[in-house]
Amino acid sequence: MTYALTDVSIVNSPTPVNAPTTRGGVYFSDTFAYKIKGTINDLTIIPLLSKTMLGPNTEFREIKITTQIIYDGKKLSLSLFTNLTNSVQSSSKIELNMILVKLESS
Numbered sequence: 001m002t003y004a005l006t007d008v009s010i011v012n013s014p015t016p017v018n019a020p021t022t023r024g025g026v027y028f029s030d031t032f033a034y035k036i037k038g039t040i041n042d043l044t045i046i047p048l049l050s051k052t053m054l055g056p057n058t059e060f061r062e063i064k065i066t067t068q069i070i071y072d073g074k075k076l077s078l079s080l081f082t083n084l085t086n087s088v089q090s091s092s093k094i095e096l097n098m099i100l101v102k103l104e105s106s
Helices: 042-050
Strands: 008-017 026-039 065-069 074-089 092-106
Touching: 026 074, 042 074, 042 092
Parallel strands: none
Antiparallel strands: 008 026, 026 092, 065 074, 074 092
């Protein structure tokens, strides 16, 4: 199925790591991840999201986002493969928060 993703932002940010220590708490690792946020205005996607969400679901799937860009005067197709970290639903849209897993171009 295909859904339009709007209001997309991609940021590079540190990934939090929970490490058992004598003090406890959340610490930041020295690794970074690309986090993607976008909105879908078609709520029919909701039943599909439970199979992609990270967390209690041990058999989560990647979400594939496809787009096209112009680079050096050439049209490139990009495929971004992401893991869904969370979603926020309203009466008319759903906001997805994802982490980039891999990127392919053609």
